[in-house]
Amino acid sequence: MLRIAVPNKGSLSDPAVQLLKEAGYKQRRDPRELVLVDERNDVEFFFLRPRDVAVYVGAGTVDAGITGRDLLIDSGADAVEHLELGFGGSTFRYAAAPGVASSILDIDGKRVATSYPRLVEQHLASHGVTAHVVRLDGAVESSVRLGVADVVADVVSTGTTLRAAGLEIFGDPILGSEAILIRAQDAPVEDIAILTGRLRGVLTARRFVLVDYDVPSDRLDAAIAVSPGFEAPTVTPLHGSDWHAVRVMVPRAEMNHIMDALYAVGARAILTTELLAVRV
Numbered sequence: 001m002l003r004i005a006v007p008n009k010g011s012l013s014d015p016a017v018q019l020l021k022e023a024g025y026k027q028r029r030d031p032r033e034l035v036l037v038d039e040r041n042d043v044e045f046f047f048l049r050p051r052d053v054a055v056y057v058g059a060g061t062v063d064a065g066i067t068g069r070d071l072l073i074d075s076g077a078d079a080v081e082h083l084e085l086g087f088g089g090s091t092f093r094y095a096a097a098p099g100v101a102s103s104i105l106d107i108d109g110k111r112v113a114t115s116y117p118r119l120v121e122q123h124l125a126s127h128g129v130t131a132h133v134v135r136l137d138g139a140v141e142s143s144v145r146l147g148v149a150d151v152v153a154d155v156v157s158t159g160t161t162l163r164a165a166g167l168e169i170f171g172d173p174i175l176g177s178e179a180i181l182i183r184a185q186d187a188p189v190e191d192i193a194i195l196t197g198r199l200r201g202v203l204t205a206r207r208f209v210l211v212d213y214d215v216p217s218d219r220l221d222a223a224i225a226v227s228p229g230f231e232a233p234t235v236t237p238l239h240g241s242d243w244h245a246v247r248v249m250v251p252r253a254e255m256n257h258i259m260d261a262l263y264a265v266g267a268r269a270i271l272t273t274e275l276l277a278v279r280v
């Protein structure tokens with residue numbers, strides 16, 4: 001039975017559970033459940049602290065897990081990124097009071113507060129900067145006001161928390177992070193092929209929609225040129241007429257522009273449908 005680690009709390013937990021549900025897996029009803037067996041899919045889910053997911057995967061006690069790229073790097077675990085999951089996006093940045101620092105080199109000799117000490121130590125070392133890293137559990141932004149650090153290094157999403165603490169981002173981003181599926185370094189990729197295929201299927205279904213339209217046969221090539229589709233469009237002659245019906249996968253973000261362009265070349269009865277899951 002495949003063993004998968006899922007974040008039990010924090011920003012990654014709800015979207016991870018939602019993704020697994022859409023991929024056809026059973027998920028827990030009670031947030032106090034620690035383990036859930038999905039017999040039908042031959043998978044066992046372990047609900048773990050997001051920070052600990054990489055530790056278990058690295059130790060090989062679970063086959064794969066969902067975590068953040070920043071958490072994976074900070075864990076130092078022997079696990080590798082397998083698939084980007086398209087949620088939980090953030091950047092990891094340095095910040096300080098205005099005027100204190102403008103580049104990473106200005107951190108030299110200062111105190112840096114963070115909940116991601118390994119990630120920050122690696123980053124400082126790779127730039128030849130020596131600093132004193134102060135490890136905190138959270139609410140890192142308060143460390144400057146409270147006098148335990150000169151600089152913070154933390155997850156930034158909207159930047160609201162930093163602004164509220166009177167801090168300003170400086171230097172280049174340390175990391176761009178998002179939720180990822182990880183696996184043990186030397187675990188066979190085939191073991192998680194079905195899981196990977198299902199997750200990819202949901203991610204593709206979220207990015208694309210299905211567009212159907214009818215088009216006069218002499219406009220067919222022009223219409224196909226507007227949206228060539230994922231591979232090639234499905235084209236069917238309409239009975240007793242010189243029209244064709246076309247079905248094509250279109251990036252969700254382009255959907256309205258493509259519908260406008262199809263209408264302009266003579267397509268009619270243009271319909272867009274949501275996809276639930278896809279195998280390509």
Ligand SMILES: Nc1ncnc2c1ncn2[C@@H]1O[C@H](COP(=O)(O)OP(=O)(O)OP(=O)(O)O)[C@@H](O)[C@H]1O
Binds near residue numbers: 012070
């Ligand atoms: N706004 C955000 N705040 C914190 N983490 C975020 C945010 N957006 C995305 N993430 C990602 O979520 C992961 C951190 O999740 P984690 O559960 O450890 O912290 P959290 O969401 O801040 O929850 P907690 O309330 O336990 O601090 C990281 O991969 C981080 O990049």
Ligand SMILES: O=P(O)(O)OC[C@H]1O[C@H](OP(=O)(O)OP(=O)(O)O)[C@H](O)[C@@H]1O
Binds near residue numbers: 138157159162
């Ligand atoms: O850029 P923003 O949109 O403001 O989000 C980023 C903030 O959110 C998280 O804190 P969280 O609320 O999880 O508290 P914590 O620091 O105790 O983890 C993170 O650690 C940052 O502080």
Ligand SMILES: [Mg+2]
Binds near residue numbers: 138
């Ligand atoms: Mg947090």
